[in-house]
Amino acid sequence: MRLNVVTTPEDIQPYLRDESSWTGAAESVSFPQSEDEIREALRVYSQKGAPITIQGARTGITGAAVPVGGHVINLSRFSRALGMRWDDADNRFLLTVQPGMLFSQVQKGLADKEFNTQGWSRESLSAYRRFCAEGRWSFAADITETSASIGGMVSTNASGAKSYLYGPMRAHVVGLRLLLADGRAVTLRRGEQFAQGGFFRLRLEDGTAVEGRLPSYRMPAVKNASGYYIKPDMDLLDLFIGSEGTLAVVTEITLALSPTPARSIGLLAFFGDMPGALKYVQALKRLQGTQKPAAIEYFDRACLDMIRGEQLEARSHKDLPLLPSAEAVYVEFHQPTQADADTRLRQVRLLLQENGGKPAETWLAATPQDLEKLIGFRHAVPESINHIIAERKRGTPMLTKLGTDMAVPDDKLAWVLNLYAESLGTLGLEGLKFGHIGDNHLHVNILPATAEDYRRGKALIQEWARQVIAAGGTVSAEHGIGKLKTAQLLDMYGREAVKEMRALKRCFDPLGLLNPGNMFVSEESG
């Protein structure tokens, strides 16, 4: 076993950043390819007492993977699929992978029915043969940035458009193998170990245990990626999902697969104003059970005008017809048969008619190729925004994008949309609103043109956070806290709760070595 480590500044340089605006510092980066090598790295570098940052694919945007000195354990070479199993109880396949494997690689392996099965057990190979022989299986967790690692998805409890129906990452993880900072390990399956009345005792594989009190805060009843997932009698597996690498290193993840839906259809409907679009959205949200959409997404007029402008310049998006200048709502359905899909379409036509929509001007994507085009459009929005910021940055280097990731309870959706629109208007700031409106989770991107804009935009976002928290919402619905939003987490839960979170971390990582700075600052500097 030869742990691959780099120590020269040029070699380390690429690993000091993720997709946030932060650059960190580190003295060395290792690339383990086995669990033993990870354990070795933990052993060697914990002795130095310096921080250890665990990295996946570094696609996060909150600085969670950005090191703050010390050592980096980069898991990008620890990226194989390890095995498969048929789960009789729930009639599905389970796939076990190493954390460095990318989401896109899992999707591709499933779609192509092709995995590197070298070293797989007999049981896994038998399940694999069955998987190859019949049916089509997918990994139903959804994220926008498909080059993220599975480990990263676990650490932030990642979600995306289709999480509206399928749930966030948490809903698809049935097992984790965990390595604590001191090298002790446990393979934990869902349903095996539980907390009781806020007290937990996690039994490890060497017979020892980690025990302590769970924080006593209540999570808001919204889509949430802020802070630890806590419930008094929770399945301990859930403690680690969304823990942003602060409790343990995840070395194996067992994912639940689901049958690929037979028929997927998407509809892009256009509205003259936001209230009209919202009425339609509320109607769509009332569809439940087998009628529930897979995703409901919203794009305000500014978003469409931006892409439309690019189309008119004829520089890109040639595969898409010219977008109108309008508010847009995208809804997607996954149905078992064509007949079911057609029934959904009839329902949507009715909903459109009843809510000021125009079925004759609603784009229907009924083929995989057409669905791809609409995905292209949806991803183009944040990309184009990034580009505009990059251009403005050239004139005013201190400018960065100001983006939000807040979600509110159902009954506050109209309120928050109005809050955003009115306050931006009052302050004369340019902003775009888009996102997972089905989960009441919208991203607002403020595009500052001047330093003054930037200052006011930042202050506005803080004000929004205050109001959203007071309304029972969350400051981070999907991106996580990382190092960039620790102040917001503090605002959201309060000093006492964050103290409890630190205490929880100390149970697993008494020396505070793993990913310090994620979620909360360590006490010494805090």
Place this chain on the structure above:
Amino acid sequence: MSMEIVVCVKQVPASTRVKLNATTNTIIREGIEMMLNPFDAYALEEALRVKAGAGGRVTVISMGIPSAAELLRYALALGADRAVLLSDKRFAGADTLATAYSLAAAVRKLGACDLILCGRQAVDGDTAQVGPSLAQKLGIPHLTAVSRLELSSQRRVLCEKMTDEGYQEIELGLPALLTVVKEINTPRFPNLEDYLRTLDAAVEIWSADDLEVDHARIGYDGSATWVMSTTATERRKNGKEILGPPQEAAELILGTLRQMGWQPASEGRRE
């Protein structure tokens, strides 16, 4: 000027990916999902635009297996007026010659026809042969790789055509057959209203008996060419890995280029 427009479309596999069964050394075609040949979507879109401008009717025609009817219904949802599927075991195994012969018989049966639009080529065969071959069988002029078209006066069409060297402007009298390239337009999405309206629309199915054809000239038996064998292609090289951060990679790449004889522009000027 009301136009009778015929669009020839083909149902092709959505994925042309192929895997080689390592044990039997035979080809396993992955994914039996079918789709409308991408180029044909552009042809259909252009037909709908011509109809919108000049008035008339768009008939979509395809030769294929029964499930291709779904594709034709989709064309009706986009705005075509009539859909005809040539489906018969006896059409199967046709090469482009036999296909053109059969399609020609079908077009003749459709009656008056001013303009035939086809996609430039089908992404499974990639031959681009059926269009010109069909025009020959019908005895009408054709143009390939049309990137823009405009009806001029009285049964003439002005076309911009992509050539190997650039573009040409050519005027043709109708009836004529044009094969189109993707530059010509951006295909629309069907809208929900039209899609639901055409859910139960009829697609006419014609068998070999419905056409005036010599059965010896259709299908496998009517083909002039025959596939003797197929193998999978594989390009494998034992490449060298260039590691390191971008600056280093760029240095190494420049090194390779120099080795292969590249010089920066200014160096060449040194006497």
Place this chain on the structure above:
Amino acid sequence: MSEIRIVADKCTGCRQCLPACPYGAISMRAKKAFISADCVFCGACVPVCRFEAIELFTEAPAQEGAPASSGIWIFAEQSDGKVKPVVLELLGEARALARKKTNKITAIWLGPREPEQFRALIAQGADEVIAVADPRLAQRDELLYPQVLTRLVETYRPEIFLFGATGFGRSIAPRTASALDTGLTADCTRLDIDPQSGLLLQTRPAFGGNLLATILCRTRRPQMATVRPKVMRALPADFSRQGSVRLENLDISGLAGLEIKSARANKADSPGLDSAEIVVGVGRGIGSARQIALYRRLAAALGAGLAATRAVVDLGWLEYPHQVGQTGVTIAPKVYLAFGISGSVQHMAGLAESTHLIAVNKDENAPIFAAADERVRADCNEVAAALLKQISGESARE
């Protein structure tokens, strides 16, 4: 008639044939394979069955033997009175074929009378040039040319007729073949003579380049094929070669032609792919249309051509003349720098095997790495920017 059947006694119900059918025509009934009416007799299932339980009968229909014919014809496509390079490649190939089966090689020229070009054709391998030198043929006309070629074929009855698979060739060859009711194989990358039958073996990529199919034209003549440019090799010119030139007296006044109103060359920023020794290729992995400017500058700095994958062109980031692949141009530069290109077989089909391929891609599983001579797993835009910086820095230092 074609027929296919499952031999029930041999079928074990192993289901291996189901995914092999491109048309989904095989299902299970009563634990045995069942082939539905969707079957088109492509035969893909037959070799997959280990138990030989699938029987496909594709007897050639009873036909008379092929009509008498002889000679290999090469369509000498000209542009502005100059023969196109692919014609010379075809002549080289024809000479190789003639070594396996003696055949006179004739170049067919439609266009202005160009004695120097005729001499060049002979020097490059033609035994004979037949030229129709009517002023109406000066401009390539896809309506007029096939009629002229058809008449020539009917007069002289060649055994084989080859065309370069240029845009023009791919238009007139099928029209001509259709008029002659003979077989045509498009985009061949290999030609050979079958030793037993003497037939032309025509090999071409199919299924987006994933498969190589070898095709025969058994009983119709001439056996026609279009051949990919830059795949065959021209012979060095040998001006000592002897050959004849026949100016064909053909009255084409009654034949219809096209009204070509104007022509224009590709825009100034042409891709420069034709003769470039280095080509920079961009794929979807570069992220967005805005990155194209970077690659234009890089290509300019390198004096390289700029190529694109189909995905990039479909999205409108670059125009079609830049497209390299199964659809699009074939290139054979010394070096190909592929940025953000996954390496689909569709795209690779447009790249010569001999080209030194340097692939830069973030995804370590990109198929292009298997075909690359040098693999760079990195962010393609970062590498491109670094490369540009270094080149500009070097030039600046001079």
